[in-house]
Amino acid sequence: MIATFILLACVPIGTEEAPAQPAAAADSESGEAVTADSGETDSSDSSAQATASVNTGVPQLSGELITDGVPPPFRTRGFSTDFSRRTVEWDSILSGGPPKDGIPAVDNPEFESIAAGDEWLEEVDPVILYSHGDVSRAYPLSILIWHEIVNDEVDGQPVSITFCPLCNASIAFDRNFDGQVLDFGTTGRLRNSDLIMYDRQTETWWQQFTGEGIVGKYAGEQLRFLTSQVLSWKDFKEAYPDGEVLARPNMPRNYGYNPYVGYDSTSRPFLFRGTPDSRLAPAERVLGLTTDIDAIAYPFTVLEEAGVVHDSFGGLELAIFHKAGLASALDSSLISQGRDIGTVAVYDRQVGDQLLTFSPNEDGSFSDAETGSTWDILGEAVAGPLAGEKLTPILHFDHFWFAWAAFFPETELYNPS
Template sequence: MHRLFALLAAVMLLTGAATADPASWKHEWPRTDFTRKSVASWAEIKSGGPPKDGIPAIDAPAFRPAASETRIAGTEPVITVQIGDAPARAYPIRYLIWHEIVNDTVGGVPVAVTFCPLCNSGVTFDRRTAHGVLDFGVSGKLRNSDMIMYDRQTESWWQQAQGLAIVGELTGARLRQLPTWMESWATFRARTPGGLVMDQPDFPRQYGRNPYGGYDSLERPFLYDGAPPPHGIPALARVVRVGKAAWPLTRIRAAGALTENGVTLSWESGQASALDTASIAKGREVGAVRVRDAQGRDLAHDVMFAFAFDAFWPDGAWMIGR
């Protein structure tokens, strides 16, 4: 599997560099305004393999009571969205790893629940903007190995890890990240007995299987040619990003809880890595993190790979405890 990723990366780097030009994209993206961009060079954008919508986003998914769901193993990760008095909703990574974006509405708030497997970035955005409510799809393009989303209204391109429009009419616009988190299915079910879970989509996919077997054990990420992270942190080590600061997950796990920079980060066991073994449920223990402010309120954050934090926040603070 590691050799396969290396071969694919080499091929895609060669072909991607040759086709990183709006002239070659226009037939697929006739509505995208390529005269507007914030990326320094088109060469930063590479094809991830699938075409536009080749990875199909999910719109208005069906839900079922958490107590009635029997297909999901307790160790599997879910993204929990809890807004106002609406019942908490769990979005299983077993579905997001195949679809990457879910457009939904929770407690009256239009949201985009997103997961980029290549960066382990699982963040939820408010779809309301100054330009109206946007719906998102998967472009099939990558930058720094991170998914580039697109909005269906203007077909502008958005960097998933940052929630930032980088190409097109809305270049420079930013989505508001919501304070959601990733936890194990067993934890969600025990904590929110009245909660809801996204039902299995009606697509021919091997839900519960990880198509990126062994990915988070690689030395280098797929289609990434940037420098390794500082401080000797492995490229695919998980860090917890809060704003422009990142804490190594290993440090939080060792401490159990840390309070720094005005936030408290706590770790608990029971959650498997979705990017380890072929079966998500059998992935190695990585645990789950909650991030709260001084008043105990949940804060927006992301548990992402170290290389992605370094790529998108090059001036960010590394909270390594030295």
């Protein structure tokens, strides 16, 4: 089992500081999303606008730029990175085993229909949903668990869909940065057990968990997060019958199988040097939110028991949904047989001049007390007076507790009592 981890390890980052100012904030006049790197507005990605307008969800940068001239104490063969610039200490970066691009990114992804996906995906299989314009795509974790990065373009939006198995971190990034489109690969290095990516244009090293450049030309800069959602194949195809699913690459991989059997119940995270925060088990799944000054984590176990949690955070009144029927990608050998962890989603519960109060239904849908409308896990009213209305999604992070707490040691842990 250890040999498998070494072959596939991804890289995490740690910080001892509080969450930082979001990288995408709403323009005070236009309300459109402003990208952190250029200051230009992006009016085409409605999900990004919604996230930006609520001023939430972007993690903390690691620290000040270090230019002490100390070279890295590890081999850097094959990299043209500017190692004179960094924001982290060298001893926090560990080898995960593979060399540069030893875990190959998917660079020319091909997609297939729902019918074709049904031939190899089970209804409970986890996929990452990303939508832009008129295109909605599903990226199965059964593929990403072997490749960790997919460099794609969705209806004109360059995007990288990423997954670090060791932190259970599924994150989408805008590939537009500083007037160019970046392509990402794997360095073979980890920080706090999280994937460290690099871009092929400047070979800057980027922390997947935070989107921060930590070594190289763009050290101290931050990629823009794009709103994505982990959900079941069943929910994806019901919501997007004309959607597309990432086809299995023509590579010798056991797609559909999990090389990290039992990892989501581990008490010893792989290549994690710190002491895990004892408030929860290390591999407890949490839903994380941040603002410029606060961070909070909601345990999946609490969300599962409640079905819906209402909370106030970052100046917003939130509804957090949990729906059963999603397999863990990191439990059993066959991903579709993984234990049911459920899908979680976060929304602003203000709709027009109404503040809605939700409750779960036995069929996995949700109802609001104010109008009796029925809502799905993707925040759309599918029946009742508000049919067709959509809740504003909030950028959130579904991670293992040990990694979330390592990045945000001052994080609040939600307590329903």
